[in-house]
Amino acid sequence: MSQSSVRLEIQHLSRAFGGVPVVSDVSLTIAAGQVTCLLGPSGCGKSTTLRMIAGVERPDSGSIRIDGRPVFDARTNLPPEARSVGLIFQDFALFPHLTVAQNVAFGLKTDREAKARRVDELLERVNLPGFGPKHPHQLSGGEQQRVALARALAPRPKVMLMDEPFSGLDNRLRDGIRDTTLEVLKEEGAAVLLVTHEPDEALRMGDEIALMRGGHIVQTGAPYNVYNAPVDRAAAAFFSDINVIRGVSRGALTETPFGSFLTPGHADGGTVEIVIRPQHLKIDLDRAGRGPSPTPMDGTAARGTVIRARFLGRESLVELALDEGGQRLTASVPGVFLPKPGTVLWLMIRRDRCFVFPHPA
């Protein structure tokens, strides 16, 4: 990222409440037109981070720069209105007594004509042309949300902060609004920090995901990388169910029911965890005991017995117990696949999709 395109730069931001650290040493950089999703479980410090950037919560230490200008550091603490920051929260309360146009124009300091032009431009952009004279109560939840977006964007903030902005919308509306929002944000070129606890939302919306846990950012990267190269077991588990196969590393090899895995870099005699998502376990039929012929990528097949199978719409989840050791694993199969409990099947593990971590102490 070239220095000139950096819109938001936060360094070593920390905040404690009553002596309890809530945000610890958080650093992030977001470029113009980039959407970074701050993703993590409830209570991990996402909103506090966002509130510090907005200027409504004072950091204990660290610095925040917007377009290269310090808005917070040891000497500076600009008020929210002087930071060029737009905000959208879950309850995006529009002013009920103002029209849509007046709501959108609320933060604009320009003359009347320029205001009217900007309002029309934004209402067009959020697909609500002609909605200006209406009042918020005449709008659906999704339409109100788009007005809130237009209102937040009207003064052309350099940074847009969004805290769970879509969680109040029903599922069917949500995807459409997310896509519209993303398009508009990209066109406007603001740096966007979007707080969410939903991995699907972060994968869908983010150019980058910053995964937060216990006040720390534990991993930052493109959605593909964060999903496919998690830093630890908890990071893998945040995005989907996982299967964990434990073994003991001996001379850089770990024996499992699926054959031996290369586990270099792990202490000899140390327990390692081989983590695999359910969609990367492959199932094959028993064929009267003859089993499959796995490719080298699949390694050794392990036999198991179905405990139960459930149909979830797009996929079926099959739970099995391995013959060797009795470990239970879950495989996800696209479409309908509902073998009866007691059915004997073979499982193969996509080795290129396994993550190997040391067993947490």
Ligand SMILES: Nc1ncnc2c1ncn2[C@@H]1O[C@H](COP(=O)(O)OP(=O)(O)OP(=O)(O)O)[C@@H](O)[C@H]1O
């Ligand atoms: N003003 C405050 N005083 C005391 N504790 C606070 C204050 N604000 C937040 N906290 C605590 O800090 C922790 C982090 O809160 P924060 O709202 O940042 O988390 P979050 O990740 O946004 O969670 P959620 O998704 O549930 O909103 C929580 O344990 C919360 O109770």
